[in-house]
Amino acid sequence: MILFIVVFCLAEAKTVQAAAENCTVCHKGITPQGRHAALPCLACHLRESATVGNPALADNRAVGCVACHSGHERIFEHAMVVRGGERRFVERSYARVDSGFWLKNCDSCHVQGCLDCHGEGHAIQKPSVEACQSCHKGYYTGWDYSGRAPREDNMRYQRGIEVEGETFLKMLPDVHYRAGMTCGACHSMDSLALGQRSSKQCRDCHTPSQRPVEHRIAAHLQRLECYACHSAWAPQEYGTFFLRFRDSALKEGFDLKPGPSPDYLRSAYLKSQDAPPLGLNAAGRVSPIRPQFIAYYTDIMSARNSGPENILLAAEWRAWFPHTIQRGTVTCEGCHDNPRRFLHEPGSGRIYQLEKDGMQLESFWLQDGQRVINGDFVSASRYLRLSSKSPAYTKAYVEKWKTFLNRVDNSSH
């Protein structure tokens, strides 16, 4: 279909070119590259009399592009432009204390036109992984695909390799990234224009082999997303803090990474990158979940005048797909003997004493006072069921370890 469109465009372009353009009389030295190289200027810029300066803007619904790429302008109705989820989160959290919060802190990442992703100016191309990652970075899924996790916010930790001026912890990249696949392989333009998350599900390409014992457990295949087990790690932020500075002189002593707004500094109580907790997604399947966000707010000036501080504005989790897929997984007890992973942390195993620090939650790994915004937590009774050592579990478990141990050398290297 795409090929057909391109061929059609090129054919049509020839006709326009035949009429000869005057554009290059003034606009010298502009040579479009790539697929669009052969096109005349007006194929995109439309009319000599009323030229469309930037034919690829969301504001004009990419009027110059859609003549060929018809329907793709619908992407402007969806998440990357509208950012409804993020807006609604801010409305129910930080906007309660600062109506300008969205503009100050969240306005730097949204799609404004086709060229945000499709190359620069006259060198239009398919989006590279890097192009997607210019927004899908930090805590937002995308960076993790290349093996990057956010570092701690204190400047002491802001070190090491930088990409686009941002530092990160080096993690094991997704197996698809290592194989050279770009984001577009699973997130086609058509699917994005339709407002879908992706064009490919795991099982569109992969049929679970019956060889690994885990795949032979019916409940695993029926109730779990593949990525519940195969996401090797995931950035998790426990306690996101936005500190508001009405006077920049107050920032002294807060040696934190500067953000987009001079009015704010962002920090976190704890970040981790291990296998994320599990919950239920909107489809009711077991999926990784993470805080997004357990949001706190301190107005520094007010706090220094005995006002409230560390106000808990939201304690929300999201079910999501970390892009950190590996062939391997954690061991069985990574889930089946791990109540913390389902937010059922027993008091005896509690490390962080949030209440002593006025955090208004007993523990991040307890469901009380928290919710999954697009799914649910796994209930206590369900966790008990899944962690009980039934004969079937024991049998599979022993087989799993036997298979593994039979292939472990006694020697070291």
Add this chain to the structure above:
Amino acid sequence: MRFLAIIISLLAFLLSACTQKDQNRPGCGDCHTALEHVSAAHDDCVTCHGGDPRATDKKRAHASLRGPANPSAPGTWADACGRCHRYQLERVTSTIMQTNAGMIRNIQLTWEGEDGRAYTARGGKHFDANGKPVEYAAVEDLDNLSGELYRKFCSRCHIGSRNAESYASAHASGCAACHFPWNDTATYEGRDTTMKGRGGHSDSHAMTALPDTRVCSRCHNRSGRIAFSYQGLYDGNNGLVPTSGGEGGPVMASGARNLVHIAPDVHCAAGMECIDCHTSRDVMGDGFAYRNMYLQTEISCEDCHGSAGDVPRYREITRENDEALRESKNYRQPATSGMRMIQTAKGRSYSNVFYQAGAIWLQGKRSGKLYRSKVITGTPEHTIAGHGRLECHACHSRTSVQCYGCHTSYDKGKPGMDFIRGEETPGSFSESEDYRMLYPFPLALNQRGRISPVTPGCQTFVTVAEQDGSRSKFEYISKFRGKQQLRFAPFYSHNSGKKAVTCAECHGNPAFLGFGQHVVEGNSIKGTLICERSDSKPLDGFLTMDKGRVKAYSAITREHSRPLNGSEVKRALSVNLCLPCHSKAADPIYRKGLNLRALDDTLHRRLLSR
């Protein structure tokens, strides 16, 4: 009438102060009118401070002061404290906190700083652990990067050097470092108006014979951070949140670090302080100069709690010069003749732990509170075959602080304070870091051949900028035991819990064996947090398994120490074959070595085919 009463009481107070002054502090008391007595036994100024009490002006009175403010500093301690406390002074001159021999040696070993000589902070003659004379060179003469690092960084926590600058970490030098506690701001806050509010002095002039946990915490809050972990504090990611009164919080420590609360050590939660376990010989030394801290320390968990096979040992006080009698003089309940004192791992008597009526009791040295020690000898959980090699804290550590990636830059173009020489010299250090965590923690073999938690010690990456700005080293990993490798060190975090790490947690999670955060893929175990100088080596671990073969990437410091080898890893993971059914440590199958062939016997085959 009321006014008159106030005047009278004020006069009475002044008179009493004068009387006191006249009796004990002729001359000095004219200015230092209300300075606290050091203690009942230390009631005269000149014996310790020197000076001229008859002089009428400050300058002449102070001209011959020792110190001048702190007579217990190493330069004058022999003439001050040492005149009466010679035994203690001679021990302190060779204690590891004064010599810093271990710290310096470890830096030499890990920063390619070995030059065939052994150093201490000030150098000098001592006796080694075998009683043989030994002479140390002064670290001032260690003319390489490792010497610079000690002098400009590590020496801040040396009891021979005063630190009046670091918030919540300030301390005097010499005996006063521990016995005259400083407050967070290093300011005198006692009654003497002459001194009130002055910086660089102890909180009060009253001596503390028995230093509390806060005193130890002034120094033991870096590197292993044991004083923090013990109290349930963690300086994790330095995120400075949650805020406290609009400042970084919730608790602030030196170096603009914030501390959050974690579960404290079970002993701390019960009310015990550092000195309740640590003997004065642990801290002040026993007269011998040790090469490392772990050789000087004389206590172990087993002393009070027993080992798998042996109950704690005791010795009765039969002589009037028994150390325990002298040591316990300032306790609420001093030890008395006939008491059966529990023995340290080095076979010396504790002064506050004793056997009575079939139980072991520990007396809080400061509080007088009695704690009954639970003895674990012979209990099934502690007699698991194979666990004889485990240190208690391998299972009983709640957390173990791990700082991954210590990136140290040395800039020769900038001046840095040399705290040993007391002057600025060219060359300044700065540090950045990768990642910190508490749990899980890796295990490896320690210097005793026992399995112990280990923590990065250190993962140093060195960058050196020459005076002209050029880099002579960039993120350099130094050689240790002949090859470039990172290091882990055996470590007791001092964050113990009653509840041990469970069997399934430890055996089922390869992170405990040293694989770090990981995935298991076929018969490979891959790290997921990767060292940025490599493509596959874990940053937060030291082992990988590649197609069934275990590889070790880091060394474990200390003699005889090493990561677990392939057969040990396999043996530890093999326990998982038994654990789903035999889940309790008390299960009798764990009393003898595991027979994995039992899985193929009729009973097991029947059970497993259900």
